[in-house]
Amino acid sequence: MGPAPAQAAAAAHAAALDLGIDPATLTRTAAGSTSTVFLGSGIAVIVAAPGADLDDVSRRVDLAADLARDARFVRPRWDGARDVGGRVVTAWDLVPVDTGPVDWQSAGAALRALHAVSAGAYRDRHGLADLGSLADVSAGIERARECRRIPASAAVVLRRAVDRLTDEIAPHRRDLVVVHGDLHAPNLIHGRGGAVLCDTDEIGVGPAAYDLGMLLDPLRSAVPRASLGDFVRGYGAPLPPLPVRRSFARVAHLRRTVALLTVPASSAHARFYEAARLGAWQAMDRDWSADLVPVVALPPGRRARLAARRLRPF
Known part of the structure; x- marks a missing residue:
C-alpha cells in the first residue's frame, strides 16, 4: 500500500x-x-x-x-x-441496500422530493449555481483553450454545442427546482426503506428536465423500459418530452466534458477517455440529430478496442 x-x-x-x-x-x-x-x-x-x-x-x-x-x-x-x-x-x-428487485416507484418519489424543496431558499442558503445556464461551460472551454488542453478545432466544436444547446433549452428554463446535477445510477441508492439520493457535488438549481434527461439518457437509461411507468407514478408528474430531455442530457454531458478538461490527463487511461469524449462531440457536430454516445455507454469490448487505437479525434 x-x-x-x-x-x-x-x-x-x-x-x-x-x-x-x-x-x-x-x-x-x-x-x-x-x-x-x-x-x-x-x-x-x-x-x-x-x-x-x-x-x-x-x-x-x-x-x-x-x-x-x-x-x-x-x-x-x-x-x-x-x-x-x-x-x-x-x-x-450507512443505507442498508435492498438486494431484491429495484423499487422504481420509490426512486421516482425520491427524485420528486428533491424537486419539491424550495429552490429559492436553497439557492440563497447554499449558493447553488444555475445549471440551466451554460456560462460556466463557455468559460471552461476558454480556459481549456488558453492553457492548451484542447486544440482550437475542438474548442470550435464545443462552442458550437454551447450555442445550439443554449437555444434549445431557452424555452424550458422558467421553472427552477433544486436539481441533483449528476443523477446516474450510482447516486441513487435502493435502500430497504426506500430509495435515497447521495452525492452533493453537482447539486444546483435548474429545470427538472436536467435530472430527468440525465437519468433517462436515451443510450444508457438507468430506468429499465419496463419500469418506466412505476418511476413516473412515483415521480407524480408527466415526463418532459423526449427532445427536451435529450437537450438537457446533452447539457449535463457537455458540462462534465468541459469540467474534466480543466484537470490534466495524468495517465493513458485518462487521455483515452478525454479523446473519446471529444470524439463524441465531434460526431454530434457532424450529425446533431444523433444521440450523444458517452464513452461509458459503450460495451467494454468496444471501449478496449477504441483505447487500443489511441484515439485522436482532432
Missing part, C-alpha cells in the same frame, strides 16, 4: 474511533480520483483525495444535512467535514 492509500486508511480508522466503532469492522469498498470509501458498522467513512478543501467539503455536507431533513437524501453523521491526520473526512449513515 502506497503513502496515499495508507494515509486514507489511517484517517478512516481514526474517524471510526471517534464515531465509537471498531476500526477492524471497516472495509475499503471504493477508491477513485476524488475519494476513498470505507464501510463499517452502520456508517460510511469517505476520505477525500489529498488536497481537498475542508471548507468546500463541509459546505457540501451541510447541504446534504438539509436535504436529508427536507427530502430523501443520505444523512451525515458529523456537522461538516473534519481534518483527520491531514485528510478531509466525512461520515454518513
Whole structure:
C-alpha cells in the first residue's frame, strides 16, 4: 500500500474511533480520483483525495444535512467535514441496500422530493449555481483553450454545442427546482426503506428536465423500459418530452466534458477517455440529430478496442 492509500486508511480508522466503532469492522469498498470509501458498522467513512478543501467539503455536507431533513437524501453523521491526520473526512449513515428487485416507484418519489424543496431558499442558503445556464461551460472551454488542453478545432466544436444547446433549452428554463446535477445510477441508492439520493457535488438549481434527461439518457437509461411507468407514478408528474430531455442530457454531458478538461490527463487511461469524449462531440457536430454516445455507454469490448487505437479525434 502506497503513502496515499495508507494515509486514507489511517484517517478512516481514526474517524471510526471517534464515531465509537471498531476500526477492524471497516472495509475499503471504493477508491477513485476524488475519494476513498470505507464501510463499517452502520456508517460510511469517505476520505477525500489529498488536497481537498475542508471548507468546500463541509459546505457540501451541510447541504446534504438539509436535504436529508427536507427530502430523501443520505444523512451525515458529523456537522461538516473534519481534518483527520491531514485528510478531509466525512461520515454518513450507512443505507442498508435492498438486494431484491429495484423499487422504481420509490426512486421516482425520491427524485420528486428533491424537486419539491424550495429552490429559492436553497439557492440563497447554499449558493447553488444555475445549471440551466451554460456560462460556466463557455468559460471552461476558454480556459481549456488558453492553457492548451484542447486544440482550437475542438474548442470550435464545443462552442458550437454551447450555442445550439443554449437555444434549445431557452424555452424550458422558467421553472427552477433544486436539481441533483449528476443523477446516474450510482447516486441513487435502493435502500430497504426506500430509495435515497447521495452525492452533493453537482447539486444546483435548474429545470427538472436536467435530472430527468440525465437519468433517462436515451443510450444508457438507468430506468429499465419496463419500469418506466412505476418511476413516473412515483415521480407524480408527466415526463418532459423526449427532445427536451435529450437537450438537457446533452447539457449535463457537455458540462462534465468541459469540467474534466480543466484537470490534466495524468495517465493513458485518462487521455483515452478525454479523446473519446471529444470524439463524441465531434460526431454530434457532424450529425446533431444523433444521440450523444458517452464513452461509458459503450460495451467494454468496444471501449478496449477504441483505447487500443489511441484515439485522436482532432
